[in-house]
Amino acid sequence: MLDWLIIGAGVHGLHVAASLRRRGSTLRLLDPHPRPLAEWDRRAEALAMTHLRSPLDQDLDVEQLSLHHFAEAQPRPEPGMFAGPCRAPSLELFRRHVKWIRARLGLDPLLERGTATGLELVEGGVRVESDRGGLVARRVILALGHPPPSVPAWADPLGGAALHVFDPRFDRSPPSGSAVIVGGGLSAAQLALHWARARPGAPTLICRRAPPIAELDAASRWARPRWSWRFASFPLAGRLSVLDAETRRGSVPPRVAARLARAQRRGSLRIVFDEVVDVRREAAEQVVTLGDHPALRCRRLALATGFAPAFDRVPLLDGIAEELGLERGPLALPLLDAGLRWHPRVHVVGAAARLSLGPLAANIAGARLAALRLAAP
Template sequence: MSIKKWAIIGGGLHGCTAAYYLLKKGKIRNEDLIIIDPHERPLQRWEKLTGTIGMDYLRSPSVHHLSTDPFALQKYAEETDRKHHLKGRYKRPSLQLFNEHSTSLMEEINWSKSWYQGTVEDLIRNKEGWFISLENGDHIQSEYILLAMGVNDQPLYPNWYNQLHKHQERCVHLFDEEKYGKFKAAPPIAVIGGGISAAHLALKFGKKYPGQVHLIKRHPFRVHDFDSDPGWLGPKYLSKFEKQKSFSDRRDMIKKARFKGSLNREVFLRLKRMEEEGKIQTVSSSIKEVAGRGGGVDVAFESGKNQHFKSIVLATGSTSELPEKKWLHGVISRERLSCAECGFPVIDENLQWAPCLHVGGALAELEIGPVSRNISGAKKVAERLLQYHLNVNSIKA
């Protein structure tokens, strides 16, 4: 059994950002930290998803990344002679630049010395901290825990999906990693969703199968530079949020603040251009019913139109449930962890759900606010975690 100071469950953007902060500024060694993730290397799930949809530039500005230095990504672009990989007034980085920079940061902290490829099965509190059980039978004892699991492993399916029955193989969700990896898209193709992931997918398929791609959405395009107002990054909006003691009201504030199902102007203009060129057709209508036929799917729209597709790709986001509910609900019940009406953690300013059990990402949003799931949220969580770690160790000293 391994004994650690810190265990981070989740090796995506949130877990890796926290790991970088702790190892660079927290005065801990690689042997004190373990990052548990089912993938072989850091950010593998992120790279796969962004590559799958054909993302070329991030929506977020260049100051949002894994490093403790806000201008580290801009410096990296200059050092590698790729300032042209920073686009527009916000210097949005290309996906290639962002991924290479992230890889260089993880190599800087010798990630492989702290990485553990595995899947958590249970978490039990004891006198020494937390006892982690893994599906392969291994066990890890850690004084502190950070839950940094993402929500993209919980695909949200539309109600009509179950109408397909045995023809579901022609309709796959973007977030279903296993099924999408085996999926062979054939035209004509329908992409379902009105947000930025759906838009990227439609652009990707539109280049490959011009004139044979439909982007189907229930609402008009919602065009915003970011998925929430930048005021949520600082006191402009957060001060009111933090004063709100009702977690139900905080949840309402988060819902209103998020530009759910939105896309930025650049991607919107690219979509409109491809639509004008006849490479993509956009449809603003709900789907009434579907039926499998001839190796494809017949789709009936609420507008009265009907269309046959060989392939349907769902870019409809994730459910609003807790991540890793298979084991996390058991921990909540046994350890009597406090949850708000929405089911998400009630935590303190140090992001503690219980003594020495910290949370990040979606799990921290009732404390961090609407940006909690984003890269900027990952940095906020890492900063609080680092400060907590330094404070605790100064007291012990």
């Protein structure tokens, strides 16, 4: 029997797999995609992302500062390899590093393709059912990522005419006519800058307020194991207050804020601070009704409205909670112990583990914290 089955081969699944493998555990990763980090790549592509937000010291290897050394060992330093004062790596460098880790640690052969649909306890372990058969392991790690993208109610009737940037059907290629992007965070800013660069004057970004400016989406102290352990020891109400106060929702790094301001000054991007009230279709156009400004007409409407906050629409989590009678907290988050156990045989990592890991749970830093927790006695 395998020691571990990790469901989800994203940032979290891959790092945790690397860490467990180094400790000699037998494991498999279960994911419907043909290679690890496929979702990450798709989202980065959708936004024409050039650099990560996180600093160079946050990478997916088991060794400390691996990406730093990997960058130094490149035969030719490339222009644009890093961005900002925290030296955020380029997406290209990060991808090459991930490929190198996968090869070095022999992770690709551990990938089993399939979508997990449920699990049941069996003697000495857990049997996970997927659309391609069953797998048995002593323990399971749920590394499922974020809840589904958040789509405002007014966008529902528009169907394919107003796609979320993380919808697999979304096409990031610059629109040939007028375009509107709705959303206030980094994803919206990145797509707006991409479209502004490609077709000056075309896009309008609609956001409720000017995005707060911050290098990272939470203070870097939350990447430290000591802070994360302390966080896990607070009562639930205290942890919720910390998450609320310390998570910089919708923020953008200073370098992106500066590019937005520059694009606005040059007239290649328009930013409107307002709330979308309704959108209706008129022939080939969308008419966007705003709270305080005149309505806008556009041929292309993109939603960069983030992920749903709650985990109540993740069928696998619902099924497991019901099958094993497990508790959930606010936003339907699994209630875990400090070892990230939801059940003695079921662990949770990533965004769904934020009540235990803290404000950076969903990030690369959170994957590193999770691996340490799983290794703790």
